[in-house]
Amino acid sequence: MPRLNKAEPEKSGREMPPEELLQDLGDLFKVFGDTTRIRIMYALYEGEMSVCAISELLGMTQPAISHQLKTLKAANLVAGRRQGKTIFYYLSDEHVKSIIAAGYEHLTE
Amino acid sequence: MPRLNKAEPEKSGREMPPEELLQDLGDLFKVFGDTTRIRIMYALYEGEMSVCAISELLGMTQPAISHQLKTLKAANLVAGRRQGKTIFYYLSDEHVKSIIAAGYEHLTE
């Protein structure tokens, strides 16, 4: 395992941010790197939706959506609000939109 | 396969962008979703570097770096400039920085 940011600098003299941050960044983008999760986030763009409604909209099984919502929730990208039997999920903050927007701009130049 | 954006709207009445765009977005973020590629992009943040220099900086084999550079190049995130035997890679545009910055902000809130 390479260790950057160590006492002795690399030959290039270039500094790197802490490995942990780079790892976290990779993990975060990994969450965005799946079409199903992107579609879920897009679905929640306009407002909260229940798990059932999302699975119907995307034409996928409920467990598949639940698994992905769990991943999104662990990354603090969505949150859930319980109302009786159903749970409504929504984007947890504006970062989701700005990250997707940044990617969108790259694609459309 | 679910088809959104079709003639008959979903029951929720919610519209989705073209599937192809969502796919492209997922593919783009997938490229950012790997620690090695993130580290390469960070290394190039300050300026161009040769393949050899990158592999030394990251403590990884040259073929491993070449494979990842190919992925980054295919996504138009880096580009190469040949000078004699060596090829210097650099970030191809500012989008790389803005995407990483957007992710960074989410992590550090």
Next chain:
DNA sequence: TGAACATATGAATAATTGTTCATATGATAA
């Protein structure tokens, strides 16, 4: 031309991950 260096490529392996199926948990209403 041939040797040496830098980078790219292909095949194989190992690890990660998304989906499905079956089932469990939790909440509501009768």
Next chain:
DNA sequence: TTATCATATGAACAATTATTCATATGTTCA
């Protein structure tokens, strides 16, 4: 409580992917 609806979870399978090793391509210099 029992039945029903909504969601979560766990195991298994299939598919994707990052890395390594060996080798090929391409460039420079003698």
